Each structure stands twice: as structure tokens, then as C-alpha cells.
Amino acid sequence: MPFTPTGYLPYDFANRRHIGPSPSEMADMFTAVGVKDLDDLIDQTVPENIRQAEPLDWGRARSEREALHQMRVTAAKNKVLRSLLGQGYHGTVTPPVIQRNILENPAWYTAYTPYQPEISQGRLEALLNFQTMVSDLTGLEIANASLLDEATACAEAMVMGHRVAKSKAKGFFVDENSHPQNIAVMKTRAAPLGIEIIVGDPEADLVPEDVFGAIFQYPGTYGYVRDFTDQIAALHAVKAVGIVSADPLALTVLKEPGAMGADIAVGSTQRFGVPVGMGGPHAAYLATADRHKRAMPGRIVGVSVDARGNKAYRLSLQTREQHIRREKATSNVCTAQALLAVMASFYAVFHGPEGLKAIAQRIHRKTVRMAKGLEAAGFEVTPKHFFDTITVNVGPLQKTVMKSAVEEGINLRPVGDDRIGITLDEATRPGTVESIWRAFGIARKDDDFTPEYRLPDAILRTSDYLTHPVFHMNRAETEMMRYMRRLADRDLALDRAMIPLGSCTMKLNAAAEMMPVSWREFSMIHPMAPADQTEGYTILIEDLKDKLCLITGYDAMSMQPNSGAQGEYAGLLTIAAYHRSRGQERNICLIPISAHGTNPASAHMAGMDVVVVNSAENGDIDVADFRAKAEAAGDKLAACMITYPSTHGVFEETVREVCDITHEFGGQVYIDGANLNAMVGLSKLGEIGGDVSHLNLHKTFAIPHGGGGPGMGPIGVKAHLEPHLPGNGLIGEEGAVSSAPNGSGSILPISWAYVLMMGGAGLTQATRVAILNANYIAARLKGAYEVLFTGHAGRVAHECILDTRPFAESAGITVEDIAKRLMDSGFHAPTMSWPVAGTLMIEPTESETKAELDRFCDAMLSIRAEIRDIEEGRMDAENNPLKNAPHTVEDLVGDWDRPYSREQGCFPAGSFRVDKYWSPVNRVDNVYGDRHLICTCPPLTDYVDTTE
Structure with missing residues (x-):
């Protein structure tokens, strides 16, 4: 009998790669959710007035072999020459042990940002090594855990310098020997903030009294090597700051910035084993004097202790994530380049x-x-x-x-x-x-x-560096391989379990999509290589742009922003440039109170004043309040920023009305594309009223998170905004927001392979199944937890928010207790306390099978049962599995004085018996870590304890 496919699409391997539930599993899920089929669920979830009229279609989806063949043919059109072009990009040799065990290892590239430190100890140690490396090489006391690229690091340093300088001058001096893209991005960042950029010769043109700070390139873009000690001393004499953008490899032989008196040092660690890859991704660094540590942008890894007093790593001073400060922020940094920083740190460990x-x-x-x-x-x-x-x-x-x-x-x-x-x-x-x-x-x-x-x-450098034992370990490949494996085993990444983070979309990063990243035809291309040598990249990027435009309903794309927050910033700058081109001075941006924290930070950086719009009782935008504030702004209304589907995980039915009100008063609509994975194939951002959006390729389009980077946040725009997209900073064009014109070009093959293999119908099915999986979890947990926000038919979009606030009063159990208890079951916690404090936001993605969804639900139901035991007096309110979570092997084998069994503590529902994931540390003490701030590698005795 001939095979007849069933369901929305043929049950083939192309769809099975990214779509978790099988057709028979979906049938069981329909019953649990209470719908007839996927069409019925989508009709109940997605408003009819935003649905796209035509299905996505760009021809037949490629099989895995077909897609890889097409990638090979395309890659072959690139010509790999020895590019001695410099300008901050260098040939390097990636040690094979690092390429195979870090860059190509899903244990490292599928991890999430280490906000849950207990299950992130491996990458936190690697990032601490990175910070120590940077601090030692620059001669400054403290470094962050990486920034996006050198040019944006220069811009961050400039703004940080403005914040910490005692000088009241408005000018900022830029060494004319800086790389052109560094100058371009600093000019872009300075303009909305009212900073005057002065470019000149440090020896002839620097007037310290006229500036709050200065940045010097070391060595210069044309090769000049100068000691800036005297210039920095002159700056300090008038209470201005000195910044050095330094090549870290050169710092092994040249006098370090700290010895020159520099306040801040920045640069790129690309030549530490990270392929040049058409401009990225590469880990930038920022180091500073200890007195300025609380003004640093980005993340800082620190050393603390766990509940047993054992050493444990964590993110310190997390308010460094400036987006938490919303409209008062001076930076919107929320993305690092963690995977590339890890590579660079291992390169330093490998070579010593x-x-x-x-x-x-x-x-x-x-x-x-x-x-x-x-x-x-x-x-x-x-x-x-x-x-x-x-x-x-x-x-x-x-x-x-x-x-x-x-x-x-x-x-x-x-x-x-x-x-x-x-x-x-x-x-x-x-x-x-x-x-x-x-x-x-x-x-x-x-x-x-x-x-x-x-x-x-x-x-010449006279001081020692990299003195910590980790940089002097036996570098035999056997030992290196085992060190990498030890650190990887301390982490919980997507290769072990579902990571159900709301708004973070931790979906499959398929092996076939990842493979081309390592091909020399993609990885060894300099971003300034002549056009006739980059024909393969041009074909790939232009086709990906076309498909993204078709998906979103926009007319043009810029691939330059190399993070989602960078995309927000670039989109708002594009809007501001459009208004200026029409002779209009508009500066008010309406942002709902429920918006992503980076939204107001990005608006502030773009020179806009944020006006917050209230939410209605159901979590939707309060349309009456929105209209009132749009009217009050009048001809000063520049833009609104909204997220769709909403941050609350719902398709708001008033989205077109909100867009129409904005346009009525002359503003532009910025739709945050963080939740685009709930729309692909069903609705188009550019058709529901959006003028510009950023797309998270590291979410919706399968680029992995890498433990907190790389990311890509290209922006799509309607035709009238296209002339105002970011320029190419490598050749000094205006408006550049990142170092390279196509951002992190070497990871774009991942998203291209994804859309080729899924096809339009496959992408649409992925969206539908993502919505199914979220509604299945909501249905299974109904009665145990309240889902805070739903649409008119009681459905959620691709994520749902569980209200865990009542348990604080009924049992003394916080959302953090629940998050840590999930670790015992082998899960990364959902997003905690955002967008509503004390809640959990769950996004399962389409990649997860029904078995994994059920395992997660079993764990959550078991946790609810333990909470009920506390509520009803059967379990102690202080000494219980939730308060003591996560449990470690040390708990299992040590003395046991707890009023519950070892089995209940260590093997709760959902956990595997044979393949049990054990948290390497007990709960980390955050308060201790901030009070005893240590942000470089601990001493030898601690190191030995950790690695034994």
C-alpha cells in the first residue's frame, strides 16, 4: 500500500529535526489542550485580523544533504586568500582541541546565560579565566566577561568615561590612528548623547581641558606604537579619563595600559584563536581600575560561596546589566560574546x-x-x-x-x-x-x-602576567581535553535537557546548520576582503535577507546589529534619522510598562525621552492611556516600542489600533521581534503596522546562545526607512553600530541553512507547534498553578506565565526556591520574576518532544505537591527540599539530618536515575559574593580544590 502522509506536513526527517512532537503525540496533546487539531488551536490563539493572507513559500524545503551541498557550492564562491588587511582583524590558528571541544561542542554552544549559577559553574570558571587574562594583560584590576566587538567596546568605554570623569567638558578626543570602524561607532553613539567627538593626533591636537576623556589606539591602525603615559597624566591633571584600545597579543611584549595610568582599556580578543569569520563573532573586552567597577557595562563573573561554604562562581553586581535601569540606563548591554570569550580564555590556557x-x-x-x-x-x-x-x-x-x-x-x-x-x-x-x-x-x-x-x-613590558596556575597547567592535549570536559560536565545545557526560558527561545541548533561555521571558506574571510572574493557570502546574505523580508513583511534588512539590544538601538537610530531627514525634531518614545528592559535603555541611548504606557488589568496595553500620551506628545512623538506577541505571552487584539494611533501622530512603530517565533508563517510584523523590528536570529532562526552570546539582531524596515539604515564603519560611513557591516557574518550560515531546510511550510509548522507546546504545558499544570495571562479564548501564545507569588505567603516558598528545586530534576529554570516579579515565564519551543514536556510537568507538579505539604504542615517550613535545593552528591553521601529522605531530596519526579544531572555546588550565596567581590581567578589552594 503506498505511503500517504498525514497531518499538516509530511512526517519527514526535515521537520522531525526541529519539530519535537510526532503526529501521534500531537493527537494526545490536542486532547489534553481541548482542541480538535492545530488549525483549531491557532484559530483560538491568533486574532484573525493579524493573520497573513498568503502562506510562506520559497519552493521545496531542502533535505539535509541537499542543504549541505548548496552550502558547499555557495562557500566555494568565496576565495580564501591570506588577508593581511589588519584594521583589528587578524589571521589566527585555532588549536584543534579548542575547535572540537569548545566551538563545535553543543555542551558549550547550547548553554544559556549563566543567570542560574549553580548549573553554570563550568562556563563561569572559563569566563573567570577570561577576566583574569584580560586584567593581567591590561594591567588593570577588573575586567568584564566580554562585550560585542572592539568598536562597540570603544563606544561603551567612551560613555563609561563620561560617567566617571570629574571633568565637565563635553568633548571626547579620539586618536586619529584608531581603526576607522572604532571612530565610526563612537561617532554614532556620541551624537544622541550630546558628546562632541574630536579626532586628531594625540601628540599635537589633544587639549586636555577641552575633553572629559580620550581614547588611544595601541598599536595604531597604521602601525604606530606610542607610549601614552604623558597624555594620560595630562588628562588626569584636569580630572579627565584616559582610555586605551589595545591589542591583547601585543600586550605580551608592550607596556600595558595600566602602567601608562589608563583608567579603562578595551580591545578585541579575536586573534586568541577565534576565526576572523567575515567580522565576527569575536569577544571584545573592557577592563578598568577597581575604583570604576560599579560603572562598568556588561557582566562580571565573581567568586562567592555556596550553602556549605564551598567556593562557587556567579555573576556579580548584576545591576551592571544596565537594561535593568530602564530609561535611566546609560547602556543597553545585555549580550556578551561568552562562547568566543571561552575560546579566547582556553587559547591563553593552551599557550600560557x-x-x-x-x-x-x-x-x-x-x-x-x-x-x-x-x-x-x-x-x-x-x-x-x-x-x-x-x-x-x-x-x-x-x-x-x-x-x-x-x-x-x-x-x-x-x-x-x-x-x-x-x-x-x-x-x-x-x-x-x-x-x-x-x-x-x-x-x-x-x-x-x-x-x-x-x-x-x-x-617593552617589564611586568609579569598570567601568573595564575590555570595558565601554567600541563598543556598536553590529554589534560586540556579533560579540563574542558570537566568544566562542560558542571553545566546544564540544551544537550542535556529542555531550557524552558520565556522570551529566550532555547530551541534546537541542528548539527547540519552548525557545521558550515567551521568551513574555511566561511571562517577565514576578512570583512574587508574585495567583493570578488566574497561572492558566496553575498549570495548567502542577500538570499537570507530576502527570506527574512518575506517572513516579516518588511522591505529591507540590515544584518549589522550583532545582538538583539544592538538591533533595538539601530532601529531607533534609523527612526531618528528619518525624522531628521524630514526636518522634524521628535524625541518622545512611548513604551508599555511591560516592555523588555532593554527597550527604554535603547531609547535613551538613541537620544529619546521615554514615556511609560500603563497596562490594562489583563496585561494588555492600556489603549486609552496610550492614546492620551500620544496626544500629549503631539508633534514630538518619535516612536512607540511594543513587543508582539506581548511580553505576557498573549496575542493582543488591539495591536493594529496601537500602531494606527502612533502613525496618526506622526510617530514610527518599533515592534520588538523577540517573540517572532510565535508569528512566523502566521502573521507579518510589517503588515500589522510595524515600521521597523529587530529579529533575534539567536532565538527564532536557530543560532545558538553560546552561554550568553553570540547573538544577531538584524533589523527589518519599511521602504521609507531604508535610506537611514546603518552605514559601513570599516570604510568610515556614518551610522555604524557595530564593527563589521554584516555583524557576526560567520554565523549567518546557520540561519540560512535553517530556513532552507525548513522551507516556508516547515517554519509555519514550527510556529504552530511552539504554540501547541506552550498550551500543553499550561493545560497540564492547570489547577496546580495559575496562568496569569491568556487570550480571549483562554489560550497562550508561545509562552505562559505561572503565578508563584501566593506560595510565598502560604508556605514561605519563593520563585527562586522553585527554580533551584527544578535543578534537582535536571532542568534549567524558566525565566524568573519577569515581566512580573515572583512569577515563572515558561517557553518550551517547538523542538521539545512530548516526553520532555511531560518530564518537566511532572517535576513542576511534584514541586507543587511539596509546597502543599508545607502549607498543610506535613513538611517543615524551613528545612525542606525546596529551601535546600539544589542537592549535590555531597548531600547524598554526607551526614543526613533532614526531615525528608535522601531519595526525595536527590531524585525528585522528572529526574533520571542513571543519567542524573548533579549540580556541582549547593545554592550560591549572592549577598556574600557582592560583599566580597573577587573577579579574577582565586588562589592556587582554591584552584586545586576545584579541579580535583
């Missing part, structure tokens, strides 16, 4: 201080030999002192030499009309130097290996 210094010395010696060969042939080489970059005066021969270099397989950087820039790196071989010489018409061998240095003694 001696190895890093040896790499830096080799690069410098090769650069000296190259320069000597050019000088011997009569070429003028500048500067006199350099680390890895020189410029060569070639007069009218610039294009000829560059063309010859390409024929040798090398890209060189044009500087002006008559010079060429060359930056060597770790991957440079003697043959590379000989090829460069041939491009200049020089025939000679690179056989002069007599060490020679062109760095003045006064600027």
Missing part, C-alpha cells in the same frame, strides 16, 4: 604566558624581516617603531602592487592613494613574506632568521 609571548615575538620578527626586505629594495617603510603593521610608500604603483599581491594569494590594505598597509599575524609563514616581496617586485628568500626588534626599550 610563554607561548603567547613567543607568538607575539615571532610575528614581530617576521614583520621586521619583511620591512628590511622592502627597505633594501628602496621602499619607504613607516613607522619607525611597530609591532605587526607597517605602511609602505609605493607612489603611483599602489594598484599594481595590490593586484600582484592578489595573484600571489594575498590581500593588502590600500592607505590613501600612494601607500599600502601590511599586517602580519600568527598564521604568517616564511613563504607569505616571500610572496609579499614578489608583489613588490623583490626576489629574495626569507632566510635571515637573526632576531631583530624595532620596539624601543622604554615601551
Whole structure:
């Protein structure tokens, strides 16, 4: 009998990859939810007036083999040359043990941001190693756990400097030798904040009295190596701050910023084993003097203790996440580059201080030999002192030499009309130097290996760095592999269990989608490579843009924002630029009280004044209040920012009305795309009234979270906003928000493969099943927990909010107690206390099977039963499984003086017996951690205790 597919789509492997429940499981779920089928559920959930008229369709979905073949064909259109273009991007060698065990390991790339520290101890230790590495190399006391890229780190440092400087000046001095993209992004950030950027020569043009701070590039983009001690001292004399943007590899041989008196140091750790990848993702760093630690943007990993007094890591000073401050924020940083910071930290562990210094010395010696060969042939080489970059005066021969270099397989950087820039790196071989010489018409061998240095003694580093034992461990691959495995085993990532985080969409990151990231045709392309060498990337990016436009109903896309918060900021800047182009000064942004915390922070950064809109009793936007505030704003209304479906997990039926009111008063509608995974194939943001939205590719479109980054937040816009999208900072265009024009280009193949393999129908089915899974959990937990917000038919969208506030009064149990108890069952907790304090927001995603959903529900029902035992006096109110959670192996084997059994404590419902996940530490003491702030690796005795 011929096979006849059943259900909405054929039951094939393409859909089984991303869609968890089988057709038969869905049938059981329909019964539990109380609907006939998926169509019935969607009709009850998604308002008819926002449904799209036509289904998504861009042809047949690709099979896995077909998609990988297409990716191979596309990748082959990229030409991988040795790009010695510099400008902050370098060739590097990723140790295979790091590539295989970190970059390509789902235990690391599927983890979530370590907000639940007990089950994040592995990546927290790796990030603490990163902070220690940065602090040591820069000579400053404290570092954060990474920022998005060097240019945005420079901008964050500028704003931080404005905050901490005692000088009242409005100007900010930027070294003219800074990388062009750094200058461009700082100009973008400065304009809405009223900061005047002054670009010039630090030795001739810096007037300390005119500025609140200054930033210096070290080494400069054209190779200059200067000691900025005197300039920083002059700044301090007038209570201004000094910032150094430093190459961390150069800091192994050059005087560190701290020794120059710098207040802040920033830079990129890309050349620490992270492929250049068309511009990202790469982990930037920011380090500062201890006195400024409470003004730092980003996350800081610190050392605390757990309930037994054992050492435990956690995120310290979490108000550093400035989005918590909403409209009072000075930064909207909520994304780091955790996975890439982990790679960079392991690169430092792998090589140790001696190895890093040896790499830096080799690069410098090769650069000296190259320069000597050019000088011997009569070429003028500048500067006199350099680390890895020189410029060569070639007069009218610039294009000829560059063309010859390409024929040798090398890209060189044009500087002006008559010079060429060359930056060597770790991957440079003697043959590379000989090829460069041939491009200049020089025939000679690179056989002069007599060490020679062109760095003045006064600027050489004299202090020690990376002295902690972790950077001196036995670096045999066996030991490295085991250290990585030990840390991975301390974490709970998506490869172990469902991570049901509301608004975070921890869905499958399929292996076939991840594989191309490591291909050299994608990973080894410099973002400034000539267009004829990046045809594969162009095809991929343009096709992905087209599909995203079709999905959202927008007319154009910018792929530049490299996080969701960065997308918010870019979208609002686009709106502001549009209003200015029409001669209008609009500065008021209406934002519902339920909005993402980054929304008001982004509006503030874009120079807008936030007006908060109230919520109705059911959690929806109070339309009457919205209209009243829009009328009050009048011709000053710039925008509104709304999230759809709402942050409460509901499709609000008044969304078109809200958009119409905004347009009526001349404003633009920004729809936060964080919840787009509940809309794909069902409704289009650009058709319900949106003018601009950011899309979280690291959520809806399968890019993994990586333990808190990478992320991608491209923005879609209607046609009238397209002329105001961000410019390319690499070539100095205005409006740049990130270092590279396509953000973190090397991870875009993930989303492209996802949409190719799912097809329009598959993506629509994923949306429908995400809504089914959320409603199934709500149905199973009904009666045990109250679902706070639902639509008119009692349905939730892709997530639901459980009200756990009554348990604080009835049993003394908080939402945190429930979150920690879920760890005993082997689950990461849902989102806690957001958007409503004391609640849990659950988003199961379409990737989870019914068995995993049931395991989670069993755990939640068991927790409710334990709460009931406390409420009814059968269990002690203080000494109970919830208050003592999470339970560790040490609890299991140690003395037991608790009024419940070891089995109940350690093996609750939902937990596996054989494959039980054990939290490596008991509950972490947050108060102790903030009162005893330690943000670098602890001493040797503690380290030994931890790794035994």
C-alpha cells in the first residue's frame, strides 16, 4: 500500500529535526489542550485580523544533504586568500582541541546565560579565566566577561568615561590612528548623547581641558606604537579619563595600559584563536581600575560561596546589566560574546604566558624581516617603531602592487592613494613574506632568521602576567581535553535537557546548520576582503535577507546589529534619522510598562525621552492611556516600542489600533521581534503596522546562545526607512553600530541553512507547534498553578506565565526556591520574576518532544505537591527540599539530618536515575559574593580544590 502522509506536513526527517512532537503525540496533546487539531488551536490563539493572507513559500524545503551541498557550492564562491588587511582583524590558528571541544561542542554552544549559577559553574570558571587574562594583560584590576566587538567596546568605554570623569567638558578626543570602524561607532553613539567627538593626533591636537576623556589606539591602525603615559597624566591633571584600545597579543611584549595610568582599556580578543569569520563573532573586552567597577557595562563573573561554604562562581553586581535601569540606563548591554570569550580564555590556557609571548615575538620578527626586505629594495617603510603593521610608500604603483599581491594569494590594505598597509599575524609563514616581496617586485628568500626588534626599550613590558596556575597547567592535549570536559560536565545545557526560558527561545541548533561555521571558506574571510572574493557570502546574505523580508513583511534588512539590544538601538537610530531627514525634531518614545528592559535603555541611548504606557488589568496595553500620551506628545512623538506577541505571552487584539494611533501622530512603530517565533508563517510584523523590528536570529532562526552570546539582531524596515539604515564603519560611513557591516557574518550560515531546510511550510509548522507546546504545558499544570495571562479564548501564545507569588505567603516558598528545586530534576529554570516579579515565564519551543514536556510537568507538579505539604504542615517550613535545593552528591553521601529522605531530596519526579544531572555546588550565596567581590581567578589552594 503506498505511503500517504498525514497531518499538516509530511512526517519527514526535515521537520522531525526541529519539530519535537510526532503526529501521534500531537493527537494526545490536542486532547489534553481541548482542541480538535492545530488549525483549531491557532484559530483560538491568533486574532484573525493579524493573520497573513498568503502562506510562506520559497519552493521545496531542502533535505539535509541537499542543504549541505548548496552550502558547499555557495562557500566555494568565496576565495580564501591570506588577508593581511589588519584594521583589528587578524589571521589566527585555532588549536584543534579548542575547535572540537569548545566551538563545535553543543555542551558549550547550547548553554544559556549563566543567570542560574549553580548549573553554570563550568562556563563561569572559563569566563573567570577570561577576566583574569584580560586584567593581567591590561594591567588593570577588573575586567568584564566580554562585550560585542572592539568598536562597540570603544563606544561603551567612551560613555563609561563620561560617567566617571570629574571633568565637565563635553568633548571626547579620539586618536586619529584608531581603526576607522572604532571612530565610526563612537561617532554614532556620541551624537544622541550630546558628546562632541574630536579626532586628531594625540601628540599635537589633544587639549586636555577641552575633553572629559580620550581614547588611544595601541598599536595604531597604521602601525604606530606610542607610549601614552604623558597624555594620560595630562588628562588626569584636569580630572579627565584616559582610555586605551589595545591589542591583547601585543600586550605580551608592550607596556600595558595600566602602567601608562589608563583608567579603562578595551580591545578585541579575536586573534586568541577565534576565526576572523567575515567580522565576527569575536569577544571584545573592557577592563578598568577597581575604583570604576560599579560603572562598568556588561557582566562580571565573581567568586562567592555556596550553602556549605564551598567556593562557587556567579555573576556579580548584576545591576551592571544596565537594561535593568530602564530609561535611566546609560547602556543597553545585555549580550556578551561568552562562547568566543571561552575560546579566547582556553587559547591563553593552551599557550600560557610563554607561548603567547613567543607568538607575539615571532610575528614581530617576521614583520621586521619583511620591512628590511622592502627597505633594501628602496621602499619607504613607516613607522619607525611597530609591532605587526607597517605602511609602505609605493607612489603611483599602489594598484599594481595590490593586484600582484592578489595573484600571489594575498590581500593588502590600500592607505590613501600612494601607500599600502601590511599586517602580519600568527598564521604568517616564511613563504607569505616571500610572496609579499614578489608583489613588490623583490626576489629574495626569507632566510635571515637573526632576531631583530624595532620596539624601543622604554615601551617593552617589564611586568609579569598570567601568573595564575590555570595558565601554567600541563598543556598536553590529554589534560586540556579533560579540563574542558570537566568544566562542560558542571553545566546544564540544551544537550542535556529542555531550557524552558520565556522570551529566550532555547530551541534546537541542528548539527547540519552548525557545521558550515567551521568551513574555511566561511571562517577565514576578512570583512574587508574585495567583493570578488566574497561572492558566496553575498549570495548567502542577500538570499537570507530576502527570506527574512518575506517572513516579516518588511522591505529591507540590515544584518549589522550583532545582538538583539544592538538591533533595538539601530532601529531607533534609523527612526531618528528619518525624522531628521524630514526636518522634524521628535524625541518622545512611548513604551508599555511591560516592555523588555532593554527597550527604554535603547531609547535613551538613541537620544529619546521615554514615556511609560500603563497596562490594562489583563496585561494588555492600556489603549486609552496610550492614546492620551500620544496626544500629549503631539508633534514630538518619535516612536512607540511594543513587543508582539506581548511580553505576557498573549496575542493582543488591539495591536493594529496601537500602531494606527502612533502613525496618526506622526510617530514610527518599533515592534520588538523577540517573540517572532510565535508569528512566523502566521502573521507579518510589517503588515500589522510595524515600521521597523529587530529579529533575534539567536532565538527564532536557530543560532545558538553560546552561554550568553553570540547573538544577531538584524533589523527589518519599511521602504521609507531604508535610506537611514546603518552605514559601513570599516570604510568610515556614518551610522555604524557595530564593527563589521554584516555583524557576526560567520554565523549567518546557520540561519540560512535553517530556513532552507525548513522551507516556508516547515517554519509555519514550527510556529504552530511552539504554540501547541506552550498550551500543553499550561493545560497540564492547570489547577496546580495559575496562568496569569491568556487570550480571549483562554489560550497562550508561545509562552505562559505561572503565578508563584501566593506560595510565598502560604508556605514561605519563593520563585527562586522553585527554580533551584527544578535543578534537582535536571532542568534549567524558566525565566524568573519577569515581566512580573515572583512569577515563572515558561517557553518550551517547538523542538521539545512530548516526553520532555511531560518530564518537566511532572517535576513542576511534584514541586507543587511539596509546597502543599508545607502549607498543610506535613513538611517543615524551613528545612525542606525546596529551601535546600539544589542537592549535590555531597548531600547524598554526607551526614543526613533532614526531615525528608535522601531519595526525595536527590531524585525528585522528572529526574533520571542513571543519567542524573548533579549540580556541582549547593545554592550560591549572592549577598556574600557582592560583599566580597573577587573577579579574577582565586588562589592556587582554591584552584586545586576545584579541579580535583
